[in-house]
Every structure is written in C-alpha cells, then in structure tokens.
Amino acid sequence: xxxxxxxxxxxxxxxxxxxxxxxxxxxxxxxxxxxxxxxxxxxxxxxxxxxxxxxxxxxxxxxxxxxxxxxxxxxxxxxxxxxxxxxxxxxxxxxxxxxxxxxxxxxxxxxxxxxxxxxxxxxxxxxxxxxxxxxxxxxxxxxxxxxxxxxxxxxxxxxxxxxxxxxxxxxxxxxxxxxxxxxxxxxxxxxxxxxxxxxxxxxxxxxxxxxxxxxxxxxxxxxxxxxxxxxxxxxxxxxxxxxxxxxxxxxxxxxxxxxxxxxxxxxxxxxxxxxxxxxxxxxxxxxxxxxxxxxxxxxxxxxxxxxxxxxxxxxxxxxxxxxxxxxxxxxxxxxxxxxxxxxxxxxxxxxxxxxxxxxxxxxxxxxxxxxxxxxxxxxxxxxxxxxxxxxxxxxxxxxxxxxxxxxxxxxxxxxxxxxxxxxxxxxxxxxxxxxxxxxxxxxxxxxxx
Numbered sequence: 288x289x290x291x292x293x294x295x296x297x298x299x300x301x302x303x304x305x306x307x308x309x310x311x312x313x314x315x316x317x318x319x320x321x322x323x324x325x326x327x328x329x330x331x332x333x334x335x336x337x338x339x340x341x342x343x344x345x346x347x348x349x350x351x352x353x354x355x356x357x358x359x360x361x362x363x364x365x366x367x368x369x370x371x372x373x374x375x376x377x378x379x380x381x382x383x384x385x386x387x388x389x390x391x392x393x394x395x396x397x398x399x400x401x402x403x404x405x406x407x408x409x410x411x412x413x414x415x416x417x418x419x420x421x422x423x424x425x426x427x428x429x430x431x432x433x434x435x436x437x438x439x440x441x442x443x444x445x446x447x448x449x450x451x452x453x454x455x456x457x458x459x460x461x462x463x464x465x466x467x468x469x470x471x472x473x474x475x476x477x478x479x480x481x482x483x484x485x486x487x488x489x490x491x492x493x494x495x496x497x498x499x500x501x502x503x504x505x506x507x508x509x510x511x512x513x514x515x516x517x518x519x520x521x522x523x524x525x526x527x528x529x530x531x532x533x534x535x536x537x538x539x540x541x542x543x544x545x546x547x548x549x550x551x552x553x554x555x556x557x558x559x560x561x562x563x564x565x566x567x568x569x570x571x572x573x574x575x576x577x578x579x580x581x582x583x584x585x586x587x588x589x590x591x592x593x594x595x596x597x598x599x600x601x602x603x604x605x606x607x608x609x610x611x612x613x614x615x616x617x618x619x620x621x622x623x624x625x626x627x628x629x630x631x632x633x634x635x636x637x638x639x640x641x642x643x644x645x646x647x648x649x650x651x652x653x654x655x656x657x658x659x660x661x662x663x664x665x666x667x668x669x670x671x672x673x674x675x676x677x678x679x680x681x682x683x684x685x686x687x688x689x690x691x692x693x694x695x696x697x698x699x700x701x702x703x704x705x706x707x708x709x710x711x712x713x714x715x716x717x718x719x720x721x722x723x724x725x726x727x728x729x730x731x732x733x734x735x736x
Contacts, residue, residue, distance in 0.1 A: 335716030337398030350412030549629030629681030
C-alpha cells in the first residue's frame, strides 16, 4: 500500500506507516452476477472484501501476555541498551483512539468488510468476568463506526493475545483453562451481539501460536523446544474452539451468527532433491507438519488429532504417512463444529541446503524472504474445500518496503480467488493484511506490510 497514512508522531521520525491510496482490488476480476457486491444482502450471501487487523498490533494494551513478552529483553543487546525504536511498543498506529479515521480509510479503499480482533485482555484485564466497561464501550463505538461506514465486521476472539492473568494460570497448556476462553466467548457475544456481529472467528492461526510460542520461542510465552507443550496448546485451542462454538450457538440469538476458525495454510519444501538437501527436506516436512497442513485439516474433518512428539517422521495425517512417537487423540464426538474456515495464505516456503529461505527460478521474494506463489493460494483453497464449509481468505499480503511488488501480488492472488470461485469452490471473502504498517510481532516495526 503506497501512500503515507499518518504523521510520524505515531511511530517516531524513523517510521511512517503506509496505507493504500487506491480502491482495494479495483482492477481485479468482477464477481457481478452473483449478488456479491450488493450491500443490502447478509454477509453470508455477498462477497466480502477488505483489510484485516489485529487491534493489539495497532494499539498494545497493558494487561496482555504479549505486552509483557514484548517488553522483556530478548538478547544481550536489549539487556544492555534497552529496546530499539523498531521493537518498542510505547508508540503505535493507535487504532484504539483513531479508529474512526482508520475505518474511513478502509471504506475509502472500496472495502465492504473489516476483520478485527476483540481483545480479551482489554475487556477482562484483571480477571475472568471482571469487565472494563470503558473498553466495552469503545469496542461498541468501533463496531458502530463499522456499520456507519458500511463495513461488515468479522471479529476474532483470540489473535495470539490473551490476558496476562490467563497466561499465569498456564494458558492453553492446561485443559482446565478452556472454560475461561469459553466464558470470554460468551461474554463477547452478549456484549456485542447488538452491534453487527455475524461472523466470529474463535482463533487466529492456532498452529502458529503453538509453534512460534513453544518451539522456536519468538512469540509469547517464549518457550523453546517444548514440542509436547506445543501439541497440547494446539489441541486445547482446537477444543476451546468447539467449546466456544457450542456456547455461543446455545445463547439466545446464537443461531444468527456464524462461528469459524482461521488457519494458516502454508507448506515448506526443499530447494533440491540431492544429498546436500537432505536436511532441508526433513526440515521442510517437519515444518509443514508443525504448521498443521494435515494436522488441522484432519482434525476438522474427523476429530482425529495426531501431533508428532519427537522430531520423527510422519504426522498421521492423510497423505503424510510415516511413523514415530505421536500424541494421538480421537474426539468422541467426531468432527468438531465449524460454520466456516478462514484461510491465511501468504506463500509456499523454499529452504536451501543451509535451511535459509530462497525461491524457485522466476519467483519474486518479499522482504520476509518468502516467494510470491499465487497458485499456492488456489491449492490452499482447494484443499480446504474438502471440509465442505464456506471459505474466506482472511489474510494475504506482502512485506514490501520498496512498494514495488504489492500491486502485482494483490492482482495475482485475486485472480486465484476468482479461479477458485469459477471452479465451484465456496469462497466468500478476501482480506488483505493489513490496513497500515503495525507491530509485526517479533519483527516489530521492521516490515512495511
């Protein structure tokens, strides 16, 4: 997205956020004839397009586990000198106070929807059931502003962030804590059901939260090598989704909302097939497992959860094969409930023999080191379509500091969505990540998204 969106004071002189200056997907293929663009239709009958944001990434709060994690020093240099400007969270795009401007910007882009997070740690900062009424009112104002702008809200109940008190209780490592998330989901529904809620995502990328937070340690809570804990966190998040789904649908008016889950669809592969790429092949297969291409798909299809406990081969998922120690669970009720699935797709990652990011000949790399792979989005849609539920592309985008690859990526990825719709796949929305440059988790403000 090309033009400057806000004053330098929001980030300091070294970082000015970017936002789009042209209508989102204005040059993309038309969906006319399907009723997709009629704004008087309910969300489930029109094609939604817009931007996706995490409120915490645009306005960090004081009570979340991610705030505590971001403020901790993570290396010797930070211990000696403190946080750099690019990793400090004391400045931000400030969506919490400038939401009206941001929503107007989203509408100006041609959006008819906005995906955003409801931050548990803002609503219940001090403990379960203890509401911050000021935060509740602010969220009502935000949702009402969306309605005023003609934006259908898609809300996420857990976008990597939860209250620090919940983390201190053990977070999602402990099965007994699922009830707290269920209570939060019901409270959110009751508080905001009269403010335009129709699409609710329980979790954003549970596999990413498990892997980055418990295996590589770059996300909260910062654990490393805890493979079993990562599996438990993922399993408990998936079970918390089911608990929240059933609790919301049991509420008066719960039958009027659609409750889904957002999953990151990403695969890894080695650059070559020779002996020098043996480590890359093994690592790529293991990372594909950890990010749940088969694990989450199989669980949503059958209720069977198979997580690799040691770094052995095989995850028990369809098409994966292999063997090795695993944590295997079959839910007694079989397939869990899910009204729709959100697909977060950015790339297909290629690893060279040194386990560094690279790309295939002719592919373009983003600033993240990820190749632009449009056909991978179609593959992700086609694979997810096997579940037989409506699909939304809930995130795609590019880190592009030069702003010379973004337009081409949006056009190419949008073409793949149009191809999927033409082929009969039930895709109902497309969201670009993100509205403006934000705190990109462990990367801070170092990426222009």
